[in-house]
Amino acid sequence: MKTIGDQQLVKRINRSVLLRLLRNQSGLSRAQLAQESGLTKSTVSLLVRELIDEGWLSETDVPAAQGLGRPSTPLQIDSRSRGMIGVEVAVEALRVVGVSLTGQVLCALEEALGGTKPEDVCKQAARLVARTHAQLTQRGVQLAGVGVGLPGAFDEATGMLRFAPNLGWRNVDFVPLITQALAQAGLPPVAVHVQNEADTAALSEYEFSEGDAKDSLIFVTCGAGVGAGIVLNDRLFTGMQGMAGEIGHSILQIDGPLCSCGRKGCAETFFGARTLAKLPEPAQGGHYLGVVLQNLWTTFNPSMLVVGGPSCDTYPGIVQVAQDTLQAYATSAGMTAPTVRAARYGLLASAVGAAALVLHHDLRPMHARMSALAARPADAIEISSTSTIAA
Numbered sequence: 001m002k003t004i005g006d007q008q009l010v011k012r013i014n015r016s017v018l019l020r021l022l023r024n025q026s027g028l029s030r031a032q033l034a035q036e037s038g039l040t041k042s043t044v045s046l047l048v049r050e051l052i053d054e055g056w057l058s059e060t061d062v063p064a065a066q067g068l069g070r071p072s073t074p075l076q077i078d079s080r081s082r083g084m085i086g087v088e089v090a091v092e093a094l095r096v097v098g099v100s101l102t103g104q105v106l107c108a109l110e111e112a113l114g115g116t117k118p119e120d121v122c123k124q125a126a127r128l129v130a131r132t133h134a135q136l137t138q139r140g141v142q143l144a145g146v147g148v149g150l151p152g153a154f155d156e157a158t159g160m161l162r163f164a165p166n167l168g169w170r171n172v173d174f175v176p177l178i179t180q181a182l183a184q185a186g187l188p189p190v191a192v193h194v195q196n197e198a199d200t201a202a203l204s205e206y207e208f209s210e211g212d213a214k215d216s217l218i219f220v221t222c223g224a225g226v227g228a229g230i231v232l233n234d235r236l237f238t239g240m241q242g243m244a245g246e247i248g249h250s251i252l253q254i255d256g257p258l259c260s261c262g263r264k265g266c267a268e269t270f271f272g273a274r275t276l277a278k279l280p281e282p283a284q285g286g287h288y289l290g291v292v293l294q295n296l297w298t299t300f301n302p303s304m305l306v307v308g309g310p311s312c313d314t315y316p317g318i319v320q321v322a323q324d325t326l327q328a329y330a331t332s333a334g335m336t337a338p339t340v341r342a343a344r345y346g347l348l349a350s351a352v353g354a355a356a357l358v359l360h361h362d363l364r365p366m367h368a369r370m371s372a373l374a375a376r377p378a379d380a381i382e383i384s385s386t387s388t389i390a391a
Contacts, residue, residue: 103208202229290325308343
Protein backbone atom coordinates (compact mmCIF):
# COMPACT_ATOMS: atom_id res chain seq x y z
CA MET A 1 0.00 0.00 0.00
CA LYS A 2 1.21 3.55 -0.79
CA THR A 3 0.71 6.83 1.03
CA ILE A 4 -0.40 9.91 -0.87
CA GLY A 5 2.20 12.66 -0.57
CA ASP A 6 1.71 16.03 -2.20
CA GLN A 7 3.14 19.50 -1.93
CA GLN A 8 0.17 20.85 0.02
CA LEU A 9 0.58 18.12 2.64
CA VAL A 10 4.31 18.82 2.85
CA LYS A 11 3.56 22.52 3.30
CA ARG A 12 1.01 21.84 6.05
CA ILE A 13 3.48 19.61 7.86
CA ASN A 14 6.26 22.20 7.64
CA ARG A 15 3.91 24.90 8.92
CA SER A 16 2.94 22.69 11.83
CA VAL A 17 6.62 22.11 12.64
CA LEU A 18 7.19 25.85 12.97
CA LEU A 19 4.05 26.37 15.04
CA ARG A 20 4.94 23.58 17.45
CA LEU A 21 8.48 24.90 17.85
CA LEU A 22 7.11 28.32 18.81
CA ARG A 23 4.53 26.80 21.15
CA ASN A 24 7.35 25.04 22.97
CA GLN A 25 9.70 28.04 22.93
CA SER A 26 8.21 31.44 22.23
CA GLY A 27 10.53 34.13 20.88
CA LEU A 28 12.50 32.12 18.33
CA SER A 29 13.66 34.05 15.29
CA ARG A 30 13.37 32.96 11.66
CA ALA A 31 17.02 31.92 11.68
CA GLN A 32 16.54 29.87 14.84
CA LEU A 33 13.44 28.23 13.39
CA ALA A 34 15.42 27.23 10.32
CA GLN A 35 18.15 25.77 12.51
CA GLU A 36 15.74 23.88 14.79
CA SER A 37 13.48 22.59 11.99
CA GLY A 38 16.09 21.73 9.37
CA LEU A 39 14.18 23.78 6.79
CA THR A 40 15.95 26.29 4.57
CA LYS A 41 15.91 29.94 5.62
CA SER A 42 13.99 30.89 2.48
CA THR A 43 11.30 28.26 3.20
CA VAL A 44 10.98 29.43 6.81
CA SER A 45 10.72 33.07 5.74
CA LEU A 46 7.96 32.24 3.25
CA LEU A 47 6.00 30.10 5.73
CA VAL A 48 6.38 32.62 8.55
CA ARG A 49 5.03 35.39 6.34
CA GLU A 50 1.97 33.25 5.53
CA LEU A 51 1.43 32.36 9.19
CA ILE A 52 1.62 36.03 10.19
CA ASP A 53 -0.81 37.04 7.44
CA GLU A 54 -3.25 34.34 8.56
CA GLY A 55 -3.07 35.34 12.24
CA TRP A 56 -1.17 32.33 13.53
CA LEU A 57 2.02 34.21 14.43
CA SER A 58 3.02 37.73 15.39
CA GLU A 59 6.32 39.53 15.74
CA THR A 60 7.36 40.96 19.08
CA ASP A 61 8.29 44.61 19.41
CA VAL A 62 11.71 43.98 20.92
CA PRO A 63 14.40 42.68 18.51
CA ALA A 64 16.80 40.02 19.75
CA ALA A 65 20.45 40.52 18.90
CA GLN A 66 22.27 37.43 17.64
CA GLY A 67 25.92 38.33 17.15
CA LEU A 68 26.99 40.36 14.14
CA GLY A 69 24.61 41.71 11.53
CA ARG A 70 21.03 42.88 11.79
CA PRO A 71 19.17 41.96 14.99
CA SER A 72 16.59 39.22 14.46
CA THR A 73 12.90 39.58 15.23
CA PRO A 74 11.42 37.17 17.80
CA LEU A 75 8.19 35.41 16.85
CA GLN A 76 5.32 34.17 18.98
CA ILE A 77 1.93 32.52 18.66
CA ASP A 78 -0.63 35.25 18.01
CA SER A 79 -3.10 35.34 20.90
CA ARG A 80 -5.35 38.04 19.39
CA SER A 81 -6.00 37.45 15.69
CA ARG A 82 -7.13 33.84 15.40
CA GLY A 83 -9.23 31.54 17.57
CA MET A 84 -11.47 28.50 17.80
CA ILE A 85 -14.97 27.78 19.08
CA GLY A 86 -15.59 24.83 21.36
CA VAL A 87 -18.93 23.22 22.21
CA GLU A 88 -19.68 20.81 25.04
CA VAL A 89 -22.92 18.87 24.77
CA ALA A 90 -23.43 17.89 28.40
CA VAL A 91 -26.34 15.90 29.77
CA GLU A 92 -27.81 18.95 31.48
CA ALA A 93 -26.48 21.90 29.45
CA LEU A 94 -24.70 23.27 26.41
CA ARG A 95 -21.48 25.21 26.94
CA VAL A 96 -19.86 27.19 24.12
CA VAL A 97 -16.58 29.10 24.33
CA GLY A 98 -14.40 31.20 22.08
CA VAL A 99 -10.73 30.45 22.73
CA SER A 100 -7.49 32.03 21.52
CA LEU A 101 -4.61 30.02 20.05
CA THR A 102 -2.89 30.24 23.43
CA GLY A 103 -5.85 28.93 25.45
CA GLN A 104 -7.36 32.18 26.70
CA VAL A 105 -11.14 32.02 27.05
CA LEU A 106 -12.37 35.05 25.12
CA CYS A 107 -16.11 34.53 25.64
CA ALA A 108 -18.43 31.86 27.01
CA LEU A 109 -22.14 30.99 26.83
CA GLU A 110 -24.19 28.36 28.65
CA GLU A 111 -27.80 27.25 28.29
CA ALA A 112 -29.84 24.43 29.76
CA LEU A 113 -30.36 21.69 27.22
CA GLY A 114 -33.70 22.43 25.56
CA GLY A 115 -34.31 18.87 24.37
CA THR A 116 -32.44 15.63 23.86
CA LYS A 117 -33.28 14.82 20.23
CA PRO A 118 -30.04 15.02 18.21
CA GLU A 119 -31.56 17.44 15.69
CA ASP A 120 -32.77 19.78 18.45
CA VAL A 121 -29.42 19.67 20.25
CA CYS A 122 -27.56 20.53 17.04
CA LYS A 123 -29.87 23.47 16.27
CA GLN A 124 -29.52 24.86 19.79
CA ALA A 125 -25.74 24.42 19.72
CA ALA A 126 -25.52 26.10 16.31
CA ARG A 127 -27.40 29.15 17.60
CA LEU A 128 -24.94 29.52 20.46
CA VAL A 129 -21.99 29.03 18.11
CA ALA A 130 -23.33 31.78 15.83
CA ARG A 131 -23.59 34.15 18.81
CA THR A 132 -20.07 33.28 19.89
CA HIS A 133 -18.75 33.79 16.37
CA ALA A 134 -20.32 37.25 16.33
CA GLN A 135 -18.52 38.12 19.57
CA LEU A 136 -15.20 36.91 18.16
CA THR A 137 -15.73 38.89 14.98
CA GLN A 138 -16.33 42.05 17.03
CA ARG A 139 -12.95 41.46 18.67
CA GLY A 140 -11.26 41.04 15.29
CA VAL A 141 -10.67 37.31 15.81
CA GLN A 142 -10.69 35.08 12.73
CA LEU A 143 -12.32 31.66 13.23
CA ALA A 144 -10.05 28.66 12.60
CA GLY A 145 -12.66 25.98 13.26
CA VAL A 146 -15.28 24.50 15.57
CA GLY A 147 -14.89 21.53 17.89
CA VAL A 148 -17.68 19.59 19.62
CA GLY A 149 -17.47 17.33 22.67
CA LEU A 150 -20.19 14.70 23.12
CA PRO A 151 -21.14 12.66 26.24
CA GLY A 152 -20.63 9.25 24.65
CA ALA A 153 -18.49 7.05 22.44
CA PHE A 154 -17.75 8.81 19.15
CA ASP A 155 -16.26 6.91 16.18
CA GLU A 156 -14.05 9.46 14.40
CA ALA A 157 -13.53 7.23 11.36
CA THR A 158 -17.26 7.12 10.53
CA GLY A 159 -18.54 10.27 12.25
CA MET A 160 -21.02 8.19 14.26
CA LEU A 161 -21.94 8.72 17.89
CA ARG A 162 -22.09 5.06 18.92
CA PHE A 163 -23.89 5.50 22.19
CA ALA A 164 -24.60 8.17 24.80
CA PRO A 165 -26.78 6.38 27.35
CA ASN A 166 -27.48 9.47 29.46
CA LEU A 167 -29.00 11.18 26.41
CA GLY A 168 -30.60 8.02 25.06
CA TRP A 169 -28.56 8.22 21.82
CA ARG A 170 -27.36 5.21 19.87
CA ASN A 171 -25.76 5.16 16.40
CA VAL A 172 -26.42 8.83 15.62
CA ASP A 173 -24.85 10.13 12.40
CA PHE A 174 -23.83 13.31 14.19
CA VAL A 175 -21.34 15.06 11.90
CA PRO A 176 -23.81 15.78 9.05
CA LEU A 177 -26.37 17.00 11.60
CA ILE A 178 -24.08 19.51 13.27
CA THR A 179 -22.50 20.62 10.00
CA GLN A 180 -25.90 21.34 8.47
CA ALA A 181 -27.11 23.12 11.62
CA LEU A 182 -24.02 25.35 11.68
CA ALA A 183 -24.48 26.25 8.01
CA GLN A 184 -28.15 27.09 8.58
CA ALA A 185 -27.16 29.30 11.53
CA GLY A 186 -24.99 31.35 9.18
CA LEU A 187 -21.54 30.17 10.25
CA PRO A 188 -18.89 30.55 7.51
CA PRO A 189 -17.35 27.34 6.09
CA VAL A 190 -14.75 26.13 8.61
CA ALA A 191 -13.37 22.80 9.78
CA VAL A 192 -15.66 20.98 12.23
CA HIS A 193 -14.21 18.32 14.51
CA VAL A 194 -16.12 16.07 16.94
CA GLN A 195 -14.95 13.88 19.79
CA ASN A 196 -16.00 12.48 23.16
CA GLU A 197 -16.30 15.14 25.88
CA ALA A 198 -13.71 13.50 28.13
CA ASP A 199 -11.27 13.38 25.22
CA THR A 200 -11.80 17.08 24.56
CA ALA A 201 -11.35 17.84 28.27
CA ALA A 202 -7.99 16.06 28.12
CA LEU A 203 -6.96 18.31 25.24
CA SER A 204 -7.80 21.44 27.25
CA GLU A 205 -5.03 20.40 29.62
CA TYR A 206 -2.67 18.89 27.07
CA GLU A 207 -2.72 21.56 24.35
CA PHE A 208 -2.80 24.51 26.71
CA SER A 209 -0.73 23.13 29.58
CA GLU A 210 2.46 24.71 30.87
CA GLY A 211 4.59 21.71 30.03
CA ASP A 212 3.74 19.41 32.95
CA ALA A 213 1.77 16.96 30.79
CA LYS A 214 4.74 15.96 28.60
CA ASP A 215 3.54 13.37 26.05
CA SER A 216 0.83 11.63 28.12
CA LEU A 217 -2.12 12.70 30.23
CA ILE A 218 -5.42 11.27 31.43
CA PHE A 219 -8.39 13.47 32.28
CA VAL A 220 -11.20 11.90 34.31
CA THR A 221 -14.48 13.77 34.07
CA CYS A 222 -17.15 13.17 36.71
CA GLY A 223 -20.76 14.15 36.16
CA ALA A 224 -23.96 12.32 35.32
CA GLY A 225 -21.59 10.05 33.41
CA VAL A 226 -17.95 9.22 34.11
CA GLY A 227 -15.33 9.11 31.39
CA ALA A 228 -11.62 9.45 30.72
CA GLY A 229 -9.80 11.29 27.98
CA ILE A 230 -6.46 9.64 27.24
CA VAL A 231 -3.48 11.23 25.50
CA LEU A 232 -0.62 8.83 24.78
CA ASN A 233 2.52 9.58 22.78
CA ASP A 234 1.16 13.01 21.74
CA ARG A 235 -2.07 11.53 20.34
CA LEU A 236 -5.60 11.05 21.57
CA PHE A 237 -6.17 7.36 22.26
CA THR A 238 -9.78 6.71 21.27
CA GLY A 239 -9.84 2.99 20.54
CA MET A 240 -11.47 0.88 17.84
CA GLN A 241 -14.85 2.67 17.76
CA GLY A 242 -14.22 5.59 20.05
CA MET A 243 -14.87 3.41 23.10
CA ALA A 244 -11.52 3.97 24.84
CA GLY A 245 -11.88 5.83 28.12
CA GLU A 246 -15.46 4.74 28.86
CA ILE A 247 -14.35 4.05 32.42
CA GLY A 248 -17.80 4.85 33.78
CA HIS A 249 -18.84 1.50 32.37
CA SER A 250 -15.91 -0.48 33.70
CA ILE A 251 -17.14 -2.96 36.31
CA LEU A 252 -16.27 -2.27 39.94
CA GLN A 253 -18.61 -4.89 41.44
CA ILE A 254 -19.95 -8.10 39.94
CA ASP A 255 -23.77 -8.01 39.92
CA GLY A 256 -23.69 -4.53 41.46
CA PRO A 257 -26.24 -1.74 40.96
CA LEU A 258 -27.94 -1.51 37.56
CA CYS A 259 -26.39 1.12 35.27
CA SER A 260 -28.09 3.22 32.55
CA CYS A 261 -26.11 1.26 29.96
CA GLY A 262 -27.78 -2.02 30.98
CA ARG A 263 -24.79 -3.54 32.80
CA LYS A 264 -24.53 -4.07 36.53
CA GLY A 265 -21.80 -2.76 38.82
CA CYS A 266 -20.44 0.00 36.55
CA ALA A 267 -18.19 2.66 38.09
CA GLU A 268 -20.82 5.28 37.22
CA THR A 269 -23.23 3.66 39.69
CA PHE A 270 -20.72 4.28 42.51
CA PHE A 271 -19.64 7.86 41.88
CA GLY A 272 -21.83 9.21 39.10
CA ALA A 273 -23.68 12.44 39.96
CA ARG A 274 -26.99 10.68 40.64
CA THR A 275 -25.34 8.35 43.15
CA LEU A 276 -23.35 11.09 44.87
CA ALA A 277 -26.53 13.12 45.41
CA LYS A 278 -28.01 10.23 47.40
CA LEU A 279 -24.99 9.61 49.66
CA PRO A 280 -25.02 11.00 53.23
CA GLU A 281 -21.42 12.10 52.63
CA PRO A 282 -20.89 12.55 48.85
CA ALA A 283 -17.12 12.90 49.20
CA GLN A 284 -16.94 9.22 50.10
CA GLY A 285 -17.65 8.46 46.47
CA GLY A 286 -14.09 9.62 46.00
CA HIS A 287 -12.88 6.22 47.28
CA TYR A 288 -14.26 4.60 44.15
CA LEU A 289 -12.83 7.38 42.00
CA GLY A 290 -9.47 6.71 43.63
CA VAL A 291 -9.74 3.01 42.70
CA VAL A 292 -10.34 4.00 39.08
CA LEU A 293 -7.37 6.40 39.16
CA GLN A 294 -5.20 3.60 40.52
CA ASN A 295 -6.28 1.32 37.68
CA LEU A 296 -5.64 4.01 35.06
CA TRP A 297 -2.20 4.68 36.54
CA THR A 298 -1.10 1.06 36.46
CA THR A 299 -2.59 0.52 32.99
CA PHE A 300 -1.26 3.60 31.16
CA ASN A 301 1.45 5.09 33.42
CA PRO A 302 0.62 8.70 32.47
CA SER A 303 2.71 11.70 33.45
CA MET A 304 -0.39 13.47 34.80
CA LEU A 305 -3.89 12.64 36.07
CA VAL A 306 -6.46 15.45 35.98
CA VAL A 307 -9.91 15.26 37.56
CA GLY A 308 -12.80 17.57 36.70
CA GLY A 309 -16.47 17.80 35.80
CA PRO A 310 -19.70 18.94 37.49
CA SER A 311 -19.39 16.50 40.42
CA CYS A 312 -15.95 17.85 41.31
CA ASP A 313 -17.39 21.37 41.23
CA THR A 314 -20.37 20.43 43.42
CA TYR A 315 -18.48 18.09 45.75
CA PRO A 316 -14.83 19.24 45.73
CA GLY A 317 -14.04 16.89 48.59
CA ILE A 318 -14.18 13.83 46.31
CA VAL A 319 -10.92 14.88 44.62
CA GLN A 320 -9.00 14.88 47.90
CA VAL A 321 -10.50 11.54 48.93
CA ALA A 322 -9.54 10.10 45.52
CA GLN A 323 -5.99 11.42 45.90
CA ASP A 324 -5.68 9.87 49.35
CA THR A 325 -7.01 6.54 48.06
CA LEU A 326 -4.53 6.53 45.17
CA GLN A 327 -1.69 7.44 47.52
CA ALA A 328 -2.60 4.56 49.83
CA TYR A 329 -2.35 2.10 46.94
CA ALA A 330 0.99 3.60 45.86
CA THR A 331 2.38 3.40 49.40
CA SER A 332 1.33 -0.24 49.68
CA ALA A 333 3.23 -0.99 46.48
CA GLY A 334 6.26 1.08 47.53
CA MET A 335 5.85 3.36 44.52
CA THR A 336 5.44 7.08 43.90
CA ALA A 337 1.90 8.00 42.87
CA PRO A 338 1.47 10.20 39.80
CA THR A 339 0.46 13.82 40.22
CA VAL A 340 -3.31 14.33 40.46
CA ARG A 341 -4.77 17.81 40.12
CA ALA A 342 -8.06 19.55 39.48
CA ALA A 343 -8.96 20.84 36.02
CA ARG A 344 -7.58 24.29 35.18
CA TYR A 345 -10.69 25.37 33.26
CA GLY A 346 -13.24 24.01 35.74
CA LEU A 347 -16.66 23.38 34.20
CA LEU A 348 -15.44 24.80 30.88
CA ALA A 349 -12.81 22.08 30.46
CA SER A 350 -14.68 20.03 27.85
CA ALA A 351 -15.76 23.10 25.85
CA VAL A 352 -12.26 24.61 25.90
CA GLY A 353 -10.88 21.20 24.94
CA ALA A 354 -13.32 21.00 22.03
CA ALA A 355 -11.79 24.25 20.77
CA ALA A 356 -8.34 22.73 21.37
CA LEU A 357 -9.44 19.77 19.21
CA VAL A 358 -9.26 22.10 16.19
CA LEU A 359 -5.71 23.06 17.11
CA HIS A 360 -4.80 19.43 17.82
CA HIS A 361 -5.73 18.47 14.25
CA ASP A 362 -4.07 21.50 12.66
CA LEU A 363 -0.77 20.74 14.39
CA ARG A 364 -0.77 17.10 13.29
CA PRO A 365 -1.62 17.11 9.56
CA MET A 366 0.01 13.75 8.86
CA HIS A 367 -2.03 12.09 11.59
CA ALA A 368 -5.20 13.69 10.25
CA ARG A 369 -4.34 12.51 6.73
CA MET A 370 -3.75 8.92 7.82
CA SER A 371 -7.02 8.94 9.79
CA ALA A 372 -8.84 10.02 6.64
CA LEU A 373 -7.15 7.32 4.59
CA ALA A 374 -8.01 4.70 7.21
CA ALA A 375 -11.69 5.52 6.75
CA ARG A 376 -11.53 4.92 2.97
CA PRO A 377 -11.83 1.54 1.22
CA ALA A 378 -8.47 -0.14 0.80
CA ASP A 379 -8.70 -0.23 -2.99
CA ALA A 380 -9.25 3.56 -3.07
CA ILE A 381 -5.94 4.32 -1.35
CA GLU A 382 -3.10 5.27 -3.61
CA ILE A 383 0.34 6.12 -2.38
CA SER A 384 3.28 7.94 -3.80
CA SER A 385 6.14 9.34 -1.78
CA THR A 386 8.11 11.74 -3.88
CA SER A 387 8.65 14.51 -1.33
CA THR A 388 11.03 14.87 1.56
CA ILE A 389 9.30 16.10 4.71
CA ALA A 390 11.21 18.11 7.25
CA ALA A 391 10.44 17.28 10.84
